[in-house]
Amino acid sequence: MxxxxxxxxxxxxxxxxxxxxxxxxxxxxxxxxxxxxxxxxxxxxxxxxxxxxxxxxxxxxxxxxxxxxxxxxxxxxxxxxxxxxxxxxxxxxxxxxxxxxxxxxxxxxxxxxxxxxxxxxxxxxxxxxxxxxxxxxxxxxxxxxxxxxxxxxxxxxxxxxxxxxxxxxxxxxxxxxxxxxxxxxxxxxxxxxxxxxxxxxxxxxxxxxxxxxxxxxxxxxxxxxxxxxxxxxxxxxxxxxxxxxxxxxxxxxxxxxTPVSKWMDRCFDCxxxxxxxxxxxxxxxxxxxxxxxxxxxxxxxxxxxxxxxxxRARDVLTRANSSAYVARVRAGGGLKALHDVVPRAESSSTTGTSFCDSCTWLIDRHDEITGEKTGDPAAPVIPVSSLLSRISTAGGAR
Missing domain, CATH: 3.20.20 (TIM Barrel)
Structure with missing residues (x-):
C-alpha cells in the first residue's frame, strides 16, 4: 500500500x-x-x-x-x-x-x-x-x-x-x-x-x-x-x-x-x-x-x-488570526517556533507521548509565560490535571 x-x-x-x-x-x-x-x-x-x-x-x-x-x-x-x-x-x-x-x-x-x-x-x-x-x-x-x-x-x-x-x-x-x-x-x-x-x-x-x-x-x-x-x-x-x-x-x-523538545523539532508546519x-x-x-x-x-x-x-465564520477566523500562539507556530514553521518562548531546558526535561500532548502543554506554558490567552474564552477547556499521566518533568508531574 x-x-x-x-x-x-x-x-x-x-x-x-x-x-x-x-x-x-x-x-x-x-x-x-x-x-x-x-x-x-x-x-x-x-x-x-x-x-x-x-x-x-x-x-x-x-x-x-x-x-x-x-x-x-x-x-x-x-x-x-x-x-x-x-x-x-x-x-x-x-x-x-x-x-x-x-x-x-x-x-x-x-x-x-x-x-x-x-x-x-x-x-x-x-x-x-x-x-x-x-x-x-x-x-x-x-x-x-x-x-x-x-x-x-x-x-x-x-x-x-x-x-x-x-x-x-x-x-x-x-x-x-x-x-x-x-x-x-x-x-x-x-x-x-x-x-x-x-x-x-x-x-x-x-x-x-x-x-x-x-x-x-x-x-x-x-x-x-x-x-x-x-x-x-x-x-x-x-x-x-x-x-x-x-x-x-x-x-x-x-x-x-519523548522529550517535548524533540516533538517540537519534528513538528510539521500544519x-x-x-x-x-x-x-x-x-x-x-x-x-x-x-x-x-x-x-x-x-x-x-x-x-x-x-x-x-x-x-460568523469570518469572526472566528479573525479570532484565530489574532492568536499569538497560532501566529508564532505559523511564522516559525511548527512547534519548534515556541523555543523562543518556552526555554529549551524546560521542554527537554518534559516528556509527552505525542505531538498533540506536547502542543497542549506548550499552549499552557506559552500563555503562562506571555500572559496571553489562546483560544475562545467561551469554549470548554480540558483542565491541565487531565494530562498528568501523560506529561511529566524530571522533577515530577506538572
Whole structure:
C-alpha cells in the first residue's frame, strides 16, 4: 500500500503534480486557485491562518463502540446529528470564507444517511469539494454496497473541482466484518479510476502491541477477489491516543516517553498550505459547533477559537488570526517556533507521548509565560490535571 507522507506538495516548494497522493488534486495551480477564492470572499490571502479544509463532524452517533474512539463518538441512542437547517447554515458560512473543501466524519456518517446526502448535495450547490468521507464500512454488505455508491455519486460525492475525493475506511478497533471492508474496496477500485476516487485505510494500531489489522484485511480480500490492489489503496498507520472529550473513555496507554523538545523539532508546519499526503491547513468542526484551528486526532481543546453555530465564520477566523500562539507556530514553521518562548531546558526535561500532548502543554506554558490567552474564552477547556499521566518533568508531574 502507498504509505502516508509520500507525494507531499507544499506551497512555494516546487510544482504540484495532479492526481498524485492520498489527497490528490486535479490542478497544478491548486494554491493559486484557493488563494483566489479567499480573495473573492474578501479575506486577506496572506493571513496566518486560513483553512484549506474543514473536518466536519456530521454526527456523534455511531453503531460501534471503539474503546479508544478519538472523536468521542456516542451510541445511537445518545448521539446527535446536525439538522438540515444547521447543515445549510454551516455551508453558507463556509462559502462566505471561500472554503475549498470539506472532510466528513463522525461518529459514523452513514448512521445519519439523510443528513449525509443533504450535506453532499448542499456542498455541490455551493462549489465546495468533498475531499474525504470517513466511514467504518458498516454499509458494505452485498445488498447495500453497490446502491450506496450509486446514491453517493448522484448526491455529488464525485463532483469535485479541485480535489480527488477520498473514501477513508477505518479498520482499527471497529467491529465491522472485514468482508464488508473488502467489498467496498473492490467496488471502488473496479468501478472508478484514481482520477475519480481515491480509497484509503485508516488502520489505527493497538497502542500496546502496535498491531494493525491490515494483513488480516488483505487475506480476506485476496480470498474473495484475488490480488490486493496495493497500487490504489493508500494508508494511514497510527496508534490510538487519549480523548478527554468522552467521559469515562478507556485510556490508551501509549508506550514511550519523548522529550517535548524533540516533538517540537519534528513538528510539521500544519498551517502552511499543503496537499498530496495531507490537506493543510485543516480545521475541525465538532457537531456542537466548536471550531478548532487544528484537526489532529487528539487536537488540544484550547485551539477551539469559537463556535460556528453561534457566530460568523469570518469572526472566528479573525479570532484565530489574532492568536499569538497560532501566529508564532505559523511564522516559525511548527512547534519548534515556541523555543523562543518556552526555554529549551524546560521542554527537554518534559516528556509527552505525542505531538498533540506536547502542543497542549506548550499552549499552557506559552500563555503562562506571555500572559496571553489562546483560544475562545467561551469554549470548554480540558483542565491541565487531565494530562498528568501523560506529561511529566524530571522533577515530577506538572
Amino acid at each position: 502507498i504509505k502516508e507522507g509520500t507525494d507531499l506538495f507544499v506551497e512555494d516548494q516546487g510544482p504540484v503534480e495532479p492526481y498524485r497522493g492520498k489527497y490528490a488534486v486535479k490542478t497544478p495551480e491548486i494554491f493559486k486557485e484557493v488563494r483566489a477564492g479567499w480573495a473573492r470572499a474578501g479575506l486577506d490571502p496572506a493571513s496566518p491562518y486560513l483553512p484549506m479544509r474543514v473536518e466536519l463532524e456530521l454526527t456523534t452517533k455511531c453503531n460501534d463502540h471503539c474503546p479508544s474512539c478519538g472523536m468521542g463518538a456516542l451510541p445511537l441512542s445518545q448521539g446527535r446529528t446536525l439538522s438540515n437547517g444547521q447543515i445549510g447554515f454551516l455551508l453558507g458560512q463556509f462559502a462566505s470564507i471561500g472554503l475549498p473543501s470539506l472532510a466528513i466524519t463522525g461518529g459514523e456518517p452513514f448512521t445519519a444517511w439523510r443528513a449525509l446526502l443533504a450535506l453532499l448535495n448542499g456542498a455541490r450547490e455551493r462549489s465546495i469539494d468533498i475531499s474525504k468521507l470517513t466511514t467504518n464500512g458498516i454499509w458494505g454488505t452485498q445488498r447495500r454496497c453497490g446502491p450506496v455508491f450509486d446514491r453517493l455519486e448522484r448526491a455529488g460525492f464525485l463532483d469535485s473541482k479541485l480535489f480527488v475525493p477520498l473514501l477513508m475506511l477505518s479498520i482499527g478497533e471497529q467491529t465491522t466484518p472485514l468482508d464488508r471492508i473488502a467489498r467496498i474496496l473492490h467496488h471502488a477500485v473496479t468501478h472508478y479510476t484514481s482520477r475519480d476516487l481515491n480509497v484509503a485505510l485508516s488502520s489505527l494500531a493497538d497502542p500496546t502491541t502496535r498491531e494493525h489489522r491490515v494483513d488480516d484485511l488483505i487475506s480476506v480480500y485476496e480470498a474473495a477477489y484475488g490480488a490486493f490492489p496495493h497500487d490504489r489503496v493508500h494508508s494511514t498507520m497510527r496508534v490510538y491516543l487519549n480523548n478527554e472529550r468522552l467521559e469515562g473513555q478507556a485510556r490508551a496507554e501509549r508506550p514511550g516517553r 498551517f502552511r498550505p499543503t496537499v498530496g499526503a495531507y490537506v493543510l491547513p485543516t480545521s475541525l468542526l465538532k457537531q456542537d459547533g466548536c471550531w478548532y484551528t487544528c484537526a489532529a486526532f487528539n487536537v488540544p481543546e484550547k485551539l477551539a477559537m469559537g463556535n460556528l453555530l453561534r457566530e
